[in-house]
Amino acid sequence: MVQPHSGTETPPSGSGxxxxxxxxxxxxxxxELTPNDRVEALIAADVHARRVQEGAEYELFKRxxxxxxxxxxxxxxxxxxxxxxxSLTEFLAEKPAGSPRYDIAELxxxxxxxxxxxxxxxGKTTTTxxxxxxxxxxxxxLGRFQITDGPGNVAVWDYEMSExxxxxxxxxxxxxxxxxxxxxxxxxxxxSLRTPATREWAVKWLRDRQIRVWVxxxxxxxxxxxxxxxxxxxxxxxxxxxxxxIKREAGVRNIGLPIHTGIRGDHARGxxxxxxxxxxxxxxxxxxxxxxxxxxxxxxxxxxxxDLQMDxxxxxxxxxxxxxxxxxxQGPSDxxxxxxxxxxxxxxxxxxxxxxxxxxxxxxxxxxxxxxAQTLGRIVVRRGxxxxxxxxxxxxxxxxxxxxQQGDAQGHQMEL
Numbered sequence: 001m002v003q004p005h006s007g008t009e010t011p012p013s014g015s016g017x018x019x020x021x022x023x024x025x026x027x028x029x030x031x032e033l034t035p036n037d038r039v040e041a042l043i044a045a046d047v048h049a050r051r052v053q054e055g056a057e058y059e060l061f062k063r064x065x066x067x068x069x070x071x072x073x074x075x076x077x078x079x080x081x082x083x084x085x086x087s088l089t090e091f092l093a094e095k096p097a098g099s100p101r102y103d104i105a106e107l108x109x110x111x112x113x114x115x116x117x118x119x120x121x122x123g124k125t126t127t128t129x130x131x132x133x134x135x136x137x138x139x140x141x142l143g144r145f146q147i148t149d150g151p152g153n154v155a156v157w158d159y160e161m162s163e164x165x166x167x168x169x170x171x172x173x174x175x176x177x178x179x180x181x182x183x184x185x186x187x188x189x190x191x192s193l194r195t196p197a198t199r200e201w202a203v204k205w206l207r208d209r210q211i212r213v214w215v216x217x218x219x220x221x222x223x224x225x226x227x228x229x230x231x232x233x234x235x236x237x238x239x240x241x242x243x244x245x246i247k248r249e250a251g252v253r254n255i256g257l258p259i260h261t262g263i264r265g266d267h268a269r270g271x272x273x274x275x276x277x278x279x280x281x282x283x284x285x286x287x288x289x290x291x292x293x294x295x296x297x298x299x300x301x302x303x304x305x306x307d308l309q310m311d312x313x314x315x316x317x318x319x320x321x322x323x324x325x326x327x328x329x330q331g332p333s334d335x336x337x338x339x340x341x342x343x344x345x346x347x348x349x350x351x352x353x354x355x356x357x358x359x360x361x362x363x364x365x366x367x368x369x370x371x372x373a374q375t376l377g378r379i380v381v382r383r384g385x386x387x388x389x390x391x392x393x394x395x396x397x398x399x400x401x402x403x404x405q406q407g408d409a410q411g412h413q414m415e416l
Contacts, residue, residue: 108279109279118261132154135180137180156181156184192225195225214256217257351391
């Protein structure tokens with residue numbers, strides 16, 4: 001059995017000394033440590049200790065650099081936290097009682113965000129354009145809901161319509177203060193706000209234009225890059241938190257997200273968390289007769305379903321003053337019955353005389369029915385062919401015909 005040499009100095013194991021001291025020495029004159037060996041071992045141990053110390057100090061340095069970089073990156077967040085910290089006395093004194101509580105009367109609290117829920121072809125884009133016009137011109141939204149602070153700058157980021165179509169829809173709305181509207185057509189362009197460079201660009205774009213209201217239409221296209229393979233609620237949470245960060249850094253006051261719903265139009269498609277973020281949820285519905293209603297709920301928001309009227313020429317929507325929050329739908333009116341019949345009989349566009357037979361009513365009642373439906377924007381009245389009277393078209397049917405005619409005309413011009 002090998003025994004340590006009696007003259008060998010062996011520090012206790014785990015003392016942190018150089019490994020040469022931890023190794024047992026074999027008996028024999030060739031294995032004895034010379035003074036030079038001991039000196040070299042001490043030097044090696046000292047070099048090792050200094051390298052460990054330098055490495056530890058470098059690791060501490062890197063950690064301090066990371067902390068400093070993180071502090072610089074989130075400096076604005078810390079400033080915001082400090083600015084928001086105050087006593088209740090200071091908090092209550094900042095805005096006296098009786099100050100405006102809404103940016104849009106009845107519909108949107110101060111600095112609030114909203115979602116606009118609507119099934120396809122219900123009028124979501126039309127309502128969005130009407131909001132843009134109201135904010136830009138400082139006129140009541142839908143002819144009824146006051147814009148508290150008057151005209152302001154509004155941004156529309158549209159991910160769905162072509163530039164030509166978006167241009168026509170906004171032009172038809174008749175915006176007077178066109179300089180207050182800033183449009184970004186993003187159809188076919190990948191621009192994810194999850195990317196830091198794009199997010200920083202968005203902040204600058206919004207801040208430079210002093211945007212008050214920012215609309216991203218539709219939400220599911222705007223959140224490109226946030227989708228995950230897991231719970232879609234996680235993606236919605238990250239997306240809306242990103243919007244809040246951009247909103248604060250850019251000085252935006254309100255954000256609006258039009259969101260598609262299912263066929264019933266009751267809930268946003270995709271994630272249930274869409275209902276957690278907004279201060280106000282606006283719901284737009286359209287029944288089988290073409291009757292449109294707007295409902296709103298949220299923090300200090302409670303608008304019961306109110307009828308919407310549409311001008312078929314300008315696509316302008318309005319809520320009549322008599323359509324109060326407490327109005328109750330009493331069943332289909334004569335206009336509703338006419339629109340339901342037209343919807344159930346595509347391709348048929350009856351004249352006034354034809355309506356008398358369809359509904360067993362007098363010519364006077366038929367004329368009144370057509371006139372009222374046209375005034376409400378539910379139908380379009382156009383003259384028929386040679387020898388025919390005026391015909392009634394559902395508004396969306398006539399819009400489809402016009403769109404097809406425009407497409408044919410453009411194709412003909414290209415051929416020429």
